[in-house]
Amino acid sequence: MGRGRQKAKQTKVARKLKYFSPDTDLEALQRELAAERKGADPDDPYAKYIDDDDQQDDSYEDLYEDRYADMFADEDDEDDDYGAYESDQSSR
Structure with a gap:
């Protein structure tokens, strides 16, 4: 579970x-929920860097998978000599 989802669950x-x-204080609950919707503090100098951890993790995974899958894609896997070498070794 990502850190963002874990924090939300907690x-x-x-x-x-x-x-x-x-004796639930519904007014206090409403104030707390309304405060969360407002977003980051406008005086926070790092507010523009805040991002949902799960979205950030997913974007890096996609970037990594796409870039390296294309870079190291080997279309001639069936023609590898390793398979022939392995079968020769096992028949001895």
Whole structure:
């Protein structure tokens, strides 16, 4: 599980523990949820660098797979001499 999803799950569990009771403060819950929707603090100098960890991980995986799959693609795998060498060794 990615760090972003893990943190979201922990937040959900914490919120459930905090607000799931007979005397739930619904106004406090509404304030907390509204604060999350506003996004990053406008005075935060690093706000533009914040990205969802899961999206970032996926984009790097795709980039890595595509680039190296194309670079090292070997279309003549069936014609490798290694298979012939291996069968010669096993028949001895």
